[in-house]
Amino acid sequence: MMKSRDPHWDNLRYISGTLVVFGHMTDTIMDRDGLRWLQIATWALRVPVFVMVAGYFSRADALTAREARRLIESILVPYLAIGFLHTLEQRYYWGDWNFQIAHPPWALWFMLSLVFWRVGLPYLAQLRHPLAFSVVAALAVGYLSDFGDFLSLSRTVCFLPFFLLGWKLRQGLFAEALRAAWSRWAALAVIACTCVAAWFWRHDVPFSWLRMSKPYDATYGLPLVGDWVIRGGVLCCGMVIALAFVRLVPRRKLPLITYLGAGGLYIYLLHPLVLRPVLLEWGMDWVGPWYEQALIPLAAIALTVVLGSAPVRKLTRPVVQPSLDWLFRPQPEKPERTGNTGNTGNTDGTGRDGTEPPAAPVPVPYTPLTPPTQPPLESAVRAMIDV
Numbered sequence: 001m002m003k004s005r006d007p008h009w010d011n012l013r014y015i016s017g018t019l020v021v022f023g024h025m026t027d028t029i030m031d032r033d034g035l036r037w038l039q040i041a042t043w044a045l046r047v048p049v050f051v052m053v054a055g056y057f058s059r060a061d062a063l064t065a066r067e068a069r070r071l072i073e074s075i076l077v078p079y080l081a082i083g084f085l086h087t088l089e090q091r092y093y094w095g096d097w098n099f100q101i102a103h104p105p106w107a108l109w110f111m112l113s114l115v116f117w118r119v120g121l122p123y124l125a126q127l128r129h130p131l132a133f134s135v136v137a138a139l140a141v142g143y144l145s146d147f148g149d150f151l152s153l154s155r156t157v158c159f160l161p162f163f164l165l166g167w168k169l170r171q172g173l174f175a176e177a178l179r180a181a182w183s184r185w186a187a188l189a190v191i192a193c194t195c196v197a198a199w200f201w202r203h204d205v206p207f208s209w210l211r212m213s214k215p216y217d218a219t220y221g222l223p224l225v226g227d228w229v230i231r232g233g234v235l236c237c238g239m240v241i242a243l244a245f246v247r248l249v250p251r252r253k254l255p256l257i258t259y260l261g262a263g264g265l266y267i268y269l270l271h272p273l274v275l276r277p278v279l280l281e282w283g284m285d286w287v288g289p290w291y292e293q294a295l296i297p298l299a300a301i302a303l304t305v306v307l308g309s310a311p312v313r314k315l316t317r318p319v320v321q322p323s324l325d326w327l328f329r330p331q332p333e334k335p336e337r338t339g340n341t342g343n344t345g346n347t348d349g350t351g352r353d354g355t356e357p358p359a360a361p362v363p364v365p366y367t368p369l370t371p372p373t374q375p376p377l378e379s380a381v382r383a384m385i386d387v
Helices: 007-025 033-041 047-056 065-094 106-124 130-143 150-158 160-170 175-179 181-200 207-211 224-248 257-262 264-281 295-307 310-320
Strands: none
Touching: 007 047, 007 106, 007 257, 007 264, 007 295, 033 181, 047 106, 047 160, 047 224, 047 264, 065 106, 065 264, 065 310, 106 130, 106 150, 106 160, 106 264, 130 150, 130 160, 130 224, 150 160, 160 224, 175 181, 175 224, 181 224, 207 224, 257 264, 264 295, 264 310
């Protein structure tokens, strides 16, 4: 008997996805103080949290033929399909056929990076301290001029710490602290300090520091020997703020929010295809005083409600969640596991429904963040979407 989804992570998906939509809506009007402040204050609650969710529902088992099929079906094919839709839009507006497979547009870089993260996770899991290793790698890769937006290489390495942090949370990292009463007040203090600091430093923090999509010499404009300090500060602050956000988001089922969060990947992948025509046809120059700026978050919420609705999911499922049984030869039934891999999370990051079967034994005792159940042998991406 399949158990229901964990509403805590669906709530996280929806809120972070809505903030991603807000961020893309305001990219061209960052000279408005209120919007610029909110962009900086919520940075860690957007893509870093979305990446953490993907890591939480990932499993570090070796990539089998069955799991490779799920990876192709649930990540690579939607990546190519959504990318082709971007190409069609660009063809309509600019007249050029621009297939951006190696340079993913807008939010698609996440899908390409997710392939690298999932394939590399079994090897990273063999390290004694994979999270610390990923932070060092993120700091070092900035000195390599070839690591830019090609194949999303820079972001793949720089956001890897958030992916591994989510994976470690599934194993019980910070489980007791995230459930303790004192941590709620600590998390509130972190978010409050973030909002205050973002206001005073809103003109001093370039968005290139937060995107981490290019090497140091194209980002910071500072002596290269000290660039890693800035990126290290961004990563550390981002992880602390993201953990505070995880602590504060309710664990219970919330009306509408939990349902929409189950379709979080639809929101994440589809919203650029809606925003590009809106921004090109009408633009955002009309936004001026604070009351007009306040309309932008409301518009972002409205768009996510539409994109996460049942009719839109049903209509776009062949693109976002394709079923390719006709393409692959039938696989033999997978035998029941008799041992334990020592890892938690989904097997391949491409699961269909995010439900969780009974728990398997683990090599070391821990207090899990959620009730002691294991996710099925499914992937991070499909765990984000409701079927």
